[in-house]
Amino acid sequence: MTPWPANAKHAAMTDLSHIRNFSIIAHIDHGKSTLADRIIQLCGNVSDREMKDQILDSMDIERERGITIKANTVRLEYKAKDGKQYVLNLIDTPGHVDFAYEVNRSLAACEGSLLVVDASQGVEAQTLANVYQAINNHHEIVPVLNKVDLPAAEPERVRQQIEDVIGIDASGAVPISAKTGIGVPDVLEAIVNLLPPPKGDATAPLKALLVDSWYDSYLGVVVLVRIIDGELKKGQRIKLMSTDAHYLVERVGVFRPKQEMRASLGPGEIGFFTGSIKQVADTRVGDTVTDEKRECVEALPGFKPAQPVVFAGFFPVDASKFEDLREAMGKLRLNDASFSYEMETSAALGFGFRCGFLGLLHLEIIRERIEREFNVDIITTAPSVIYHINMRDGTQMEMHNPADMPDVMQIDNIEEPWIEATILVPDEYLGTVLKLCEDRRGRQKQLTYAGSRAMVVYNLPLNEVVFDFYDRLKSVTRGYASFDYHITGYEQGDLVRMGILVNAEPVDALSMVVHRARAEQRGRVMCEKLKDLIPRHMFQIPIQASIGGKIVARETLSALRKDVTAKCYGGDISRKRKLLDKQKEGKKKMRQFGKVEIPQEAFIAALKMDEN
């Protein structure tokens, strides 16, 4: 039986009971992509020849890092044990805290979720955050215990933990091994039997949720939608309700996971359409798509737009590559509305861009894509958050870049963003985690235990987190802690701008805003790091950290003592000349500050300040 004959009018409504829309919630490495691969294989959508690991993760970076960034969907056909043919729509969701916003909109398009938990690792903080989002979206949740075939697996303990920590019934949790395929057919049966079918009215005016959109070089802007009511047809004139933009629908289709064109989509279905939409920025995620002539009465509630919270400067290593960088930024922005940028000039680094990101992972991904896909080497400056600066004259300014800090005499006070962080950690590491949070000016809000794991909730200033909090957390807990956060608001802080001087020359790209109490230590770490990163010169080089003209930390890089070739005769000249040529090439990766050359690694290392 083919459930959705393209020419059958309102066919969707009669078969709503045969649709299941679901997403998979899991922590990184708990096996989400592997399970998705198995489900796709079992439903026979992809031939063995086409099958590659993590089929839904289309970007190289997604595959390499085991993360999902863009929402990917696949429409599957499954014949259940009850003999009926079902349509299963899987929306894959990102698992990282930076992309909480994308998770939410994917969840809003489904009725249920599979909660995949590693049977040896247990529940993690991000899983927790995503499950609560799913519950907020009124999802039915089917727990799945993965990797039960591993010797370290403790399915019973983890089942109990799901009940204790999350507070949902886990008695029906499905034990599986996504890697070997054990238990995966049971997951498909659970989807059909336990998750509710979508509701909808095929005769009502078109109402569809705009889930995501991206730019495809063949199709132009592709819009992913979930139909709530009515029908979306090829040739239909539609309207995006929040922007009042009108378009003619040119193509309608579904992903299986390859694009397959359809005449229409009905209630409960998930698919895509294309129209004459010029850029991704013209479509707002969470918007309501309706019929131009027959509008739905009430728009969907929509989402708050994603706000960048971390800012950093990107500068081309080779100044002549500035235009290439500009082009790369433009192309990335086409597909990622949450990434923003504007031009910036630095005395030290020349022309570049100030960029806004959802978080540090987002920053790293964009940086890597620019270097890898567009072949432009870049210097990244220390990341910063948005500060609210209240001036004496009563005005307020938003500061994204420490270099823009106004004269201290004109500042009344500075406010910084704070977050609420949830950390789940095995109790043997609890002490080190609490110390880390206290060191970062944290305020404890909550501390609870579930089995051998502790859940800590802290309020922390975001500027203490953007540097290396996540790296430090991972290293002090040997990777066993998980972390999630959301911004709670702004608070006044005793914040100062710390500048770095190399051989008495200020290096603007290394300046940062820090809490006064932490300035000296930060300055010392930075000076020590630079001392290791800057090669010795023919003269001694002082490296200093200063606040408002006062030196708070100092290191001295001693002069080169000996650098001369012992033997150099007729046979050695070519070799020496080639070394000099090589040195000339390497020099492109250095930046000159007065008489001192600073290698680009120094700027990148400023991102990763190790406090020990």
Add this chain to the structure above:
Amino acid sequence: MNTSGPGFGVYVHWPFCKAKCPYCDFNSHVRHGGVDAMDFAQGLAQELKYMRALCGPRTLDSVFFGGGTPSLMPPQAVDYVLRAIDELWGLGDLAEVTLEANPTSIEAENFKGYRAAGVNRVSVGVQALDDADLAKLGRQHSVEEALAAFRLARDIFPRVSFDLIYARPGQSLAAWQAELARALEEAAGHMSLYQLTIEPGTAYHDLFHAGKLTIPDDDHAAALFELTQEMTQAAGLRAYEVSNHALPGQESRHNLIYWRYGDYAGAGPGAHGRITTPEHKLALSTLKDPEGWRQAVAKQGHALVESNVLSACDQGFEYLIMGLRLTEGISLNRYARLTGQSIPKDRMAALVEEGMITHHDDMVAATPAGRRLLNALIARLAGI
């Protein structure tokens, strides 16, 4: 000494050694089955003929037999090659003819023969005055044997160089001071004193990178270098180059051709040359494998694998690299002629102010402080 210009020299490479020393990265090969020396000498003569055609007639100031171990050459092979050179360019009485010699008793037996063939200078690789260190360096002679060979050379040849390697693993300042003092007593007008460096492709390189060999760090190496300058200066052996010291007039004329960036023709496996033709300055080098080299020479008269035109920029770099090694320094006019450009004045002024160079009229030279940091100094002058 030819004072009208850098001069012209011929370099002859003898690639064979009895054993490979663990620190040496020169083109050297061990042939346990022996070597047909006269056949090889004929090959050298043949390749020299090709080089003569390339560079035209020249006033020959110097010939240098390097290696490998040229003191393993039978004197008649040396004689054969020198006769060929005399036919090609003319070998006057004033020309310097140097041969590198290892101070084993067997090789010392050849000294008289070399002198008869026309060699008038030997560079004796004593390397260390410590038997344990000599063994570690893979040398085939003891201190006593080396000193005996050196004294013999001193009696036979008009000019000799006493060569040592220092900054050896574990060498203290006091130990080097004692060793150098003893060497200065023996030396006769010229010393080459090289700091041990770890070169790719050597046994020491592997050991060093496996953490099994420690050499003096920069600070200690700098102190050893300073001590060397003081002691040789006090003995009247002026440092005329980074690692070479001589009484006035006793300098190696051949090596001065390299450092003054003059022309030289090279023959033998892996030999390099710099030859100025009416159109270009060429960088030349030959096949390194001895047997392959011999076959190529037999077939085509030469075994060149590289014959590159040096750009103005290349020549500028090379002149700085070589010329600044000398105490006398470089000529700014000559630099401008080679490159068509001048070194910016502010670049030089900064280095003068830092005490790294002196600048008088046309000449720029590294100060003792600058010579110790020569690689960094050259890069700065070259604008890198």
